[in-house]
Amino acid sequence: MTPSQTAQKRRAGPFLGVALAFAATMIGTTMPTPLYPIYQQQFGFSQLTITIIFAVYAAGVIGALLLTGRWSDQLGRRPMLFAGLAASVLSDVVFWHAGGLGMILTGRVLSGISAGIFTGTATVAVMELVPDAWKRVGPLVATAANMGGLGLGPMLAGVLAVAFPMPLILPYVVHLALVLLAVLCLWRAPETVERPARIRLSVQRLGVPEGVRSVFVPAAIAAFAGFMVCGFATSVTPAFLGRELGHHNPALIGFVAGLLFIASTVGQMLQGRLPEARRLPIGCGVLLIGVLLIAWGIGAKTLTGFIVGPAVAGIGQGIAFRAGLGAIAAASPAEHKASVVSTFFVVAYIAISLPVIGIGVVASVVSLQLTGLLFALLVALLCCVALAMLLRPSRQGESSDA
Template structure:
């Protein structure tokens, strides 16, 4: 089925419905962030336990990306999106009734699987369903739904936890109701893929051909650094803001944690205004400044650093990530493009999970403040390495 004809038949309602489902699913993945201090108080979790809870989410994302990354080309977009949103709803049910570590870990794995399915499939579906009159805003809507949803998750949950009763129940109940509405939107949307006569479901292979490595390595290092900060924002920020700075309001914690993703959305939107050959170096430089501001916030124990740092770092991460992904995709041979892009995303989600676990382990020995400063130093070093590699390349090849 022709994608443009399908989009025309589906109209604006199908496009907006798919974007809503995308954003809502991503909201669900970050809702627990401002609730972590409440979980700690309720169940007696350590900071290491909190980081592990977050890390299993990233494992779910990576598993879904690798296993189901190409399934929507075979089964269709709608079945995969329906599966993703229903798994997200199942995560809400698990969190709603969670009374200990086991159910919470299971809920995070389900949440990660739903995000992994949506990260690839929903981006393509939103682009395929965009009406002709809105073609120019299609990529921006997909970006805003993805990163904007990740940013709104902690903000919404934090406000609900601060202003309404049952902070460990109400956010998930509300999200569950909206997830069922999103499933209805997906059910009514037109399919944009024609199933092949013989369906072949294969695991996405990771691959970086030699001719792509010169572009891939600095872009992947920049992405690794940026997503390390994303992992920090959604797993460790609550402990810093609450434990180190003494601000225990869930709404404030949610805003601080979510601001990086909102800023990343802005960065991805404005990167088109930058010179193509300099987008990735500029993104790395802005990310470096944001990381230094965050380090100042940790060292001086000031909230200003935790507000300015994530905003600046988020803008840099958004610029660098979109520019790096675009450069990698453009440099990849057609027959290897999907594998290379999947490898790029896996690098990003490894960066979200493993360093955060390291923070939890090291913090139990050195304390959270010193560990956070060492973490920032590592991110800054990666930014400098990526910048060095990029600036050594000829300008014509950098974008």
């Protein structure tokens, strides 16, 4: 091995270590999904309660994004990532000893805080540590660590709940071991930020300059629709599979819930091969097809729709999300880029939480099946609105050229 190859290998270690820590943290945020039916049975929770449990996670994410989004520039990447891991550990411990709704809500908020810290800080850290020879795959590794971790979380918890006793304890013990490994990885990673002489911590401001709004609005609508489906997958899917389809196996529930995120990872990887001007419309179109397949699964009460639908919707969500994020980042002036991107992420996480609470409220009045169909109709409508906004300029351009 040549000296340059040895140096490259040394640089690859911290890069992969931070990516592993990123994935381990995100795994912990979705692990409770296949366990919700067990919590319902043990504590007598209603479907509305389950959706609220999920929604407070999004509140934790948004709070951490806004409060700490710029702190790593002042304090350094490693301290913030260690703080995220600490929140993840606390979440596991709280869930491990949860004896009722209060502790479960606390565990979800802590989990959301860990995700909020890692979503911004770890993505930047991975990109800063990528070896020169791997520059082209750096963004894909960050994407796989984030969305892939979200997808593996329910799959891992579901398998553990089926294969071993103590289904409400063992998944969190296993995740604690993963977090310990993540701590070791971060310990070996170098700091990529030089602290300023005077540290100034500030809250991330939100805002979209007028010149960026024409790009931001359709991208945000598409992101809202895509993350609504993400929220549906990780909060309501267990109830649909159990109450409507009669499938109560946690491993199956975890697979179906995690499938959308794995597919999203694939979609984000594929979007670079699409024509740049058509990436966002193509993503919206694929998402629309996936949502219609999910609606078919709900209406026909068939498991096939809950497997094929999330797989297709996830690919569309991944394409649309990465394309939209890239478009608004490119359109934003340097002095407003951070606030615009943060606003985009806040829109996405609001989409994960508020519509899911709406599902819980509506499901307490009408059937879960009708609620699901109304939800799918709303997402489909948002996709159509985004598509109309995205395609209208091209039509006008074509007509003027003619």
